[in-house]
Amino acid sequence: MAFDNPTQELDHLDTLWFQIAGTLCNLRCNHCFISCSPENHTLGMMTFDQFLPHLQDAVQLGVKEFYFTGGEPFANRDLLKILEATLQIGPATVLTNATLFSRQVVTQLVSMRDASIYSLELRVSMDGFSSETNDPLRGPGTFKRIMRGIKLLLDGGFLPIITAMRSWPIERDEVELAEFKACLIDIGYRCPRIKLLPSLKIGQEALRDHGYSDYDYITKSMMAGYDSSQLICSNSRIVSARGVHVCPILVDQSDSILGTRLSSAKESFELRYQACLTCYQYGALCSNASSVGVNLETMRLSRSGPK
Amino acid sequence: MLPEMQHLESKTQNAAHRIGVFGGVYSNYLALNALLKDSRAPEIQHLYCLGDLGAFGPLPDQVCELLRETGIPVIQGNYDNSVGNGLADCQCGYTDPRDNYFARVSYDYTFRHTNNDNKTWLRKLQPEIRIRVGPYRALLCHGSPRKTNEFLWETTTSDAFLDWLFERYDTDIIVATHTGLHWYREPSPGKHFINCGTIGRPANDGQTTVVYTIISADNAGRLKVDFISLAYDHERLAAEMASEGLPEEFIRTIRTGWWTTCNEILPAKERARGNY
Numbered sequence: 001m002a003f004d005n006p007t008q009e010l011d012h013l014d015t016l017w018f019q020i021a022g023t024l025c026n027l028r029c030n031h032c033f034i035s036c037s038p039e040n041h042t043l044g045m046m047t048f049d050q051f052l053p054h055l056q057d058a059v060q061l062g063v064k065e066f067y068f069t070g071g072e073p074f075a076n077r078d079l080l081k082i083l084e085a086t087l088q089i090g091p092a093t094v095l096t097n098a099t100l101f102s103r104q105v106v107t108q109l110v111s112m113r114d115a116s117i118y119s120l121e122l123r124v125s126m127d128g129f130s131s132e133t134n135d136p137l138r139g140p141g142t143f144k145r146i147m148r149g150i151k152l153l154l155d156g157g158f159l160p161i162i163t164a165m166r167s168w169p170i171e172r173d174e175v176e177l178a179e180f181k182a183c184l185i186d187i188g189y190r191c192p193r194i195k196l197l198p199s200l201k202i203g204q205e206a207l208r209d210h211g212y213s214d215y216d217y218i219t220k221s222m223m224a225g226y227d228s229s230q231l232i233c234s235n236s237r238i239v240s241a242r243g244v245h246v247c248p249i250l251v252d253q254s255d256s257i258l259g260t261r262l263s264s265a266k267e268s269f270e271l272r273y274q275a276c277l278t279c280y281q282y283g284a285l286c287s288n289a290s291s292v293g294v295n296l297e298t299m300r301l302s303r304s305g306p307k
Numbered sequence: 308m309l310p311e312m313q314h315l316e317s318k319t320q321n322a323a324h325r326i327g328v329f330g331g332v333y334s335n336y337l338a339l340n341a342l343l344k345d346s347r348a349p350e351i352q353h354l355y356c357l358g359d360l361g362a363f364g365p366l367p368d369q370v371c372e373l374l375r376e377t378g379i380p381v382i383q384g385n386y387d388n389s390v391g392n393g394l395a396d397c398q399c400g401y402t403d404p405r406d407n408y409f410a411r412v413s414y415d416y417t418f419r420h421t422n423n424d425n426k427t428w429l430r431k432l433q434p435e436i437r438i439r440v441g442p443y444r445a446l447l448c449h450g451s452p453r454k455t456n457e458f459l460w461e462t463t464t465s466d467a468f469l470d471w472l473f474e475r476y477d478t479d480i481i482v483a484t485h486t487g488l489h490w491y492r493e494p495s496p497g498k499h500f501i502n503c504g505t506i507g508r509p510a511n512d513g514q515t516t517v518v519y520t521i522i523s524a525d526n527a528g529r530l531k532v533d534f535i536s537l538a539y540d541h542e543r544l545a546a547e548m549a550s551e552g553l554p555e556e557f558i559r560t561i562r563t564g565w566w567t568t569c570n571e572i573l574p575a576k577e578r579a580r581g582n583y
Contacts, residue, residue: 062471
């Protein structure tokens with residue numbers, strides 16, 4: 001079905017993402033929007049040598065912060081070296097399932113965190129506050145392994161951001177959040193940081209629950225009065241082993257690649273995917289800011305550049 | 308630029324060698340009074356306010372009146388833009404529900420207690436000021452040069468990004484407030500980013516004092532940035548907040564120096580320095 005889709009320009013490359021573990025993950029969550037698993041080689045692991053030129057490009061382009069995702073980033077044996085190099089340049093956030101941490105790895109993370117002037121954020125995916133609520137999504141036994149990983153991070157003085165996909169009706173947010181907080185306080189996380197994410201109805205999640213409807217698209221008329229800085233493609237790009245893609249959500253779509261280097265990936269992007277609608281509706285979807293949904297009346301104070 | 312901001316234009320004020328900069332007054336007229344009487348202030352050639360006059364504290368008109376009487380140049384913060392234009396919220400940029408709840412309480416109170424004359428004055432405030440400090444070109448703004456409510460935190464703002472801002476906005480010094488936490492960095496030789504802190508509430512450090520900044524250039528052209536810890540009658544402010552029915556959480560911040568709200572927006576390192 002053809003829609004009158006708008007296009008979005010890259011205003012400035014504020015945030016650079018790396019699909020550092022490709023689509024390879026030690027878990028096989030049944031809600032993963034890019035269907036990562038131990039066997040999904042659609043996008044491969046990035047090596048340090050593949051990563052470094054993009055980090056150097058990012059400095060030239062004035063990138064503000066860096067995010068690392070996958071797959072599971074800690075399954076990438078070059079990750080610690082990559083993070084160490086990044087933290088000399090800017091802040092870093094790693095999205096992880098926390099099941100591969102050892103005390104030795106956390107000790108190394110503590111060292112590089114303390115040696116940098118920038119923040120190192122660990123964002124831990126956990127989709128329920130108990131084995132009964134988490135494991136059906138992330139796999140048998142994962143709740144205990146995730147909690148062990150969080151505890152190791154807490155012991156290292158980290159304050160991980162716990163992210164959960166909203167697999168319940170939005171009206172239950174308050175109840176669910178209270179349960180998450182209680183289970184985290186139980187293991188010594190005094191003031192837990194929690195970010196709820198809406199479900200992206202693509203990949204495995206489209207099979208688990210349901211996909212988008214035929215009419216779930218952004219149209220040009222919907223952009224009138226909308227603060228487009230809420231859209232990740234207005235301020236970010238993501239690099240994988242294959243090239244530079246428009247955004248982390250569409251990274252496994254073949255036509256999301258805009259170029260091989262950041263300098264050639266500045267072109268505007270047609271918002272033709274249904275998942276673009278979720279980004280439009282929720283804003284701040286991929287960033288660290290705690291978000292249950294953005295009030296669209298806020299954050300509209302963009303100013304034009306100098307004449 | 309928003310249509311309602313198109314009449315606003317940057318002004319280049321006169322040059323100086325020693326300026327004082329403060330922001331985030333948040334209705335704390337007692338701290339503003341203390342700043343104006345501060346023994347270190349007479350050496351300052353010009354004082355500048357970087358906006359967000361209301362919020363958090365009691366009786367917002369008092370700060371407006373004081374600033375209008377003194378003629379101190381004031382930049383429009385997101386709060387001032389909202390109150391001045393009668394918007395539905397403060398445009399603070401929070402995304403957490405608890406933060407937004409307290410922002411709502413604070414904004415509703417401030418909007419109700421700001422008179423129409425002050426709202427008109429807030430609406431007309433300028434978005435930025437360009438001055439010279441010694442040999443340096445300085446740009447004073449609220450959040451960042453490109454966005455009034457942008458959070459530029461010390462530990463999530465790369466040197467590369469700051470260098471991009473200096474080049475794009477053609478300046479040597481950028482001074483901002485908005486985050487509420489003061490910091491200073493020279494990412495490249497001769498380029499200086501300064502967050503001047505806020506005088507409206509403490510810097511989440513367990514101290515009841517608040518912070519403003521003195522920026523000076525010596526005869527050799529070297530820049531010096533001093534964060535000034537300012538004491539004021541915080542117990543009186545807390546009592547007035549209580550009598551106005553403002554949230555206990557806000558009052559606790561004034562009395563303890565620890566942020567009890569707006570913590571969810573903090574990056575990891577800034578969050579780890581706080582108490583909540």
